Amino acid sequence: MLKDVVRLKGISDQNIEKYMILVIPEYESDEVNVNLKKALFGVEISSIHVKREYPHDHFSIRIWKI
Numbered sequence: 001m002l003k004d005v006v007r008l009k010g011i012s013d014q015n016i017e018k019y020m021i022l023v024i025p026e027y028e029s030d031e032v033n034v035n036l037k038k039a040l041f042g043v044e045i046s047s048i049h050v051k052r053e054y055p056h057d058h059f060s061i062r063i064w065k066i
Contacts (some may be wrong), residue, residue: 005045008066018066020045026058 001022008018024040027033045064053060 001043005066020064020066022062024060024062026055026060 001020005020008020011018022040022043024037027037041060041062043062046066048065050063051060052063
């Protein structure tokens with residue numbers, strides 16, 4: 001994911017809006033999956049971001065403007 005962020009930041013065309021979208025599945029409650037979910041929710045790419053949860057569809061998304 002970090003390579004993708006670096007690549008997006010490297011695009012110099014100011015007319016292109018760039019976003020990074022992370023989809024976080026709602027895992028079962030076993031320890032490995034809970035730790036992965038915590039790690040994914042801990043990702044910070046920029047201060048401009050949106051978080052949305054879709055509990056009925058079993059996932060959350062985070063979107064950052066790059």
